[in-house]
Amino acid sequence: MLIRQLGKTALMVLASVLLVVIAWAQTATRNPPPDAQQKQGQSTQQNQLPGALPGAGQNAPLTPNDRVERHVAMLKDKLKLSGDQVTKIRAVLQDEQKQAQADRDKLKGDREAMRKAMTDRRKATDDKIKAVLTSDQKKQYDKVQDDLRKQVQDRREHRDRQGDRPGAKRGKQGW
Secondary structure, eight states: OOOHHHHHHHHHHHHHHEEEEHHHHHHHHOOOOOOHHHHHHHHHHHGGGGTTOOSSSSOOOOHHHHHHHHHHHHHHHHHOOOOOHHHHHHHHHHHHHHHHHHHHTTTTHHHHHHHHHHHHHHHHHHHHHHHHOOOOHHHHHHHHHHHHHHHHHHHHHHHHHHHHSSSTOOOOOOO
């Protein structure tokens, strides 16, 4: 009886150790060492959309504040913003995030109304950001926005070619 009890205990300990090792291995593959992250970031960082995660295939969501900060950092870098401009643009983007959440709450399920609200909100945000910029920065901002739109379009086309989305390679109605 004692041998049988020891055997069960040893088996339980072995199973626990095995589970810990598996969990550790999964964590290690999700979070590579800092030097591997840095190498990965070098190749993808320049083409990142605001709010996009470094590295392909990572699906961890960013908070609205994370997206705002990433967008501000990208604009600061590309437009050479002053400290005052950064503060004003951050406030504009934070207001946009709050309005977006309010629109999602108010317009649940009405995709067309949500699309219109998003278009109007983005136009207003662009106008507010441009009001803070110099004329040279406005030209550069327009170029940055065009580049970002092109990246989004390219990704959509790529997904459609790959068939990764429901309705891919089908018409608007999904037929």
